[in-house]
Amino acid sequence: MTDLSPAYHYQVIARALDVIDAEGPALTLDSLAQRMTMSPAHFQRVFSQWVGVSPKRYQQYLTLAHARRLLTERHTMLGTALATGLSGTGRLHDLFLTWEAMSPGDYAKGGAGLEIKWGWFESPFGPALVMATDRGICGMGFADEMGAQAALEDLTGRWPKATYVEDPTAIRPMVDAAFRGEATSLHLIGAPFQIKVWEALLSIPSGHVTTYADIAGAIGHPTAHRAVGTAVGRNPISFLIPCHRAMRRDGGLGGYHWGLPRKRAMLAWEAARTDL
Template sequence: MTDAVPYHYALIGRALKIIDEAGPGLSLDDLAARLNMSPAHFQRTFSQWVGVSPKRYQQYLTLDLAKRLLAERFTTLDTALNTGLSGPGRLHDLFVTWEAMSPGDYARGGEGLTIFWGWFESPFGPALVMGTDRGICGIGFAAETGEEAALEDLVSRWPKARFVEDPMMLRPWVLAAFGAGPGQNADAPLYLIGAPFQIKVWEALLAIPSGHVTTYSEIAGAIGHPKAVRAVGTAVGRNPISLLIPCHRAIRRDGALGGYHWGLPVKRAILAWETAREDARPDMRTGT
């Protein structure tokens, strides 16, 4: 990555954590001081990368965001899946294409597969990214779990694979995944490694637009298993490619966030981030 990109990832990551922990009473001056920046410079940088000002982002975190999204931006997956929003092709803000490992290959636990991995800065803390020569197969966040636990978690998904630390091989896909600045899209191929039922669930997740949510029961109905809500919840939790396969957009019918494999603070930050950027989409240049 260029020097500027990881700097901004780390800066925004620290800012989001400070805002989340401090609550709505934190002023712009205080926030900028904690980051050793002038208020004006921090305001410009934050607004450029998040899409709204720090004050507006604080409002997203303090609102009951999940319930608001459930009421205002609920996605009916039957419609989305039937209109071609899933499957290979452009999805949301990224050029995301995906293919799935065959059930037979999956059953072998990754035997004969080489998986490259590396650590990267992200707006949501340290991110562990894994990928084969076909695309990204894993993204995990370590802000809540710790780096060692996150690495053990993803490695355990494919116990017979060969793992090679090589962040430079993954770098172009990571820049696409996290957005190397506003308006910069690139290819981010995904390689889905899972059981057939899991892949059906993850395909449904890919149909949920950024800034929207759906429910576990809606996913179950969309994949033709309306009574399998518990199994759907398990498959959502086992999604190895966080953020790009947006399991964070699945919530409970009562508006509760539900669980999140990498910690609820990370899920809440991602939802607030996405909603803020979606709301600001008509004019990403303003600081309001």
């Protein structure tokens, strides 16, 4: 068993996360390991290596109570962060990201003239559909909730006049780097208001959260909560542009385009690493 590939471990953990998310904290280590057809000791070791904490600890991170604690204890006030210089190139460097945006005029053309390569990849949160131009990753979505074909149609429909080429080999280096937390270039393709919202999301550190109201204030539109929520939901580069870190003021998770189980998993996965 010790020679099994990371891909095998990914498949085991992805199934385990779905079971944990569906059945909650009452699930025991023995019963979870049995569902994965592994011994409890081996399953705990594999799980801890992949997620960063034990299955029991991870179950605690998945609860709504933990989401509310995040909002209380790790609520990033974006207005303050922006005013004190925590965003921009310094914050982006901290997040191992560089990015550039398509001009509004080019965006209005629906991606005409762009070649976008795409492929499916393993991720800590289920099968990930990733798309990239020659400037960087421009799209990332997850198939577990809606299915592979619907996820593909969702992302390609955002830039209907682009040319799409299935070529996972060409973009794998940047995808692998992104999931390892290494230097990754992003190509933001959106309307000007959307890009402002996505830039604000990039200033939220891993393991922290903010609110839709704070984002609205940070971009200079303090009453535009609904428009901000729409822009957050239309974020095309899930996880790397961390829309999962945006929550309601009352501590509720709000929505998530790729399914709330993925949002909970992402917040828990990041919180686990922050607490190590």
